[in-house]
Amino acid sequence: MSIFNPIHKYIVAALAGTVMITLPIMAQELTIDDLFVELQAVPADQAEQTERITKQISALWSSSGSASMDLLLKRGTDALKAKDTQAAIDHLSALVDHAPNFAQAYHARAQAYFDAGYIGPALADLRTALALNPRHFRAMTGLAYILEETGESQKALETYRKVLELNPNDPVATKAAKRLEGVAL
Numbered sequence: 001m002s003i004f005n006p007i008h009k010y011i012v013a014a015l016a017g018t019v020m021i022t023l024p025i026m027a028q029e030l031t032i033d034d035l036f037v038e039l040q041a042v043p044a045d046q047a048e049q050t051e052r053i054t055k056q057i058s059a060l061w062s063s064s065g066s067a068s069m070d071l072l073l074k075r076g077t078d079a080l081k082a083k084d085t086q087a088a089i090d091h092l093s094a095l096v097d098h099a100p101n102f103a104q105a106y107h108a109r110a111q112a113y114f115d116a117g118y119i120g121p122a123l124a125d126l127r128t129a130l131a132l133n134p135r136h137f138r139a140m141t142g143l144a145y146i147l148e149e150t151g152e153s154q155k156a157l158e159t160y161r162k163v164l165e166l167n168p169n170d171p172v173a174t175k176a177a178k179r180l181e182g183v184a185l
Contacts, residue, residue: 032060036135039167050169054137061104061136069099076108080115088112096125103133110142119146137166141173153180 030038039053064070076091092109099105110125123146129139144159157180163173 030056032057032135035060036166042169044169047169047171050167054167054170058138061107061133061138064099064102064104066099069095069102069105072098073105073108076112080108080112083115085112085116089116101132103129103136103139106132107136107139107142110139114142114146119150122146135166137163137170137173140166141170144173144176148176148180156180 035053035057039050039057042049042053062070062073064073072091072095076088076095079085079088079091089109089112092105092112095102095105096109106125106129110122110129113119113122113125123143126139126143126146129136130143133139140159140163144156144163147153147159148156157177160173160177160180163170164177167173
């Protein structure tokens, strides 16, 4: 004999159905578009919140969808951190060869090229990263920095302003734009 009468079975079934429907909704992660909307809404005095969101965006950008490609990216960025630029270039070039549509691969290799003093290849990779991901504000920042260093202050300022359109509280772009506003006019 069951301790549940028929009405209890219906209530339990309805509750279970509700839980099964809402769990996937609750477990969904924010999309990159959601994160950009959040980033736009962060008040200027909330640097920690800006940093948290930009880290989430960077984490999404750093995920290629392939464990092998993600490992090459990790090896390349680890080599960059260890100041082994040639190893970084090698790993990241292999990554670009195997994942030519992965913007983060070009951005990371641009950093390695820049560290090695190869400005031309760094610029080319930053432009490719931005062609693949036009909202890659980190690649834009790198491009703006190189433009500034090569005497193209007006283009650098325009690029920093584009960074600020995407990430209004970016401290590097904010400081650079203020510095260049008088110079680039």
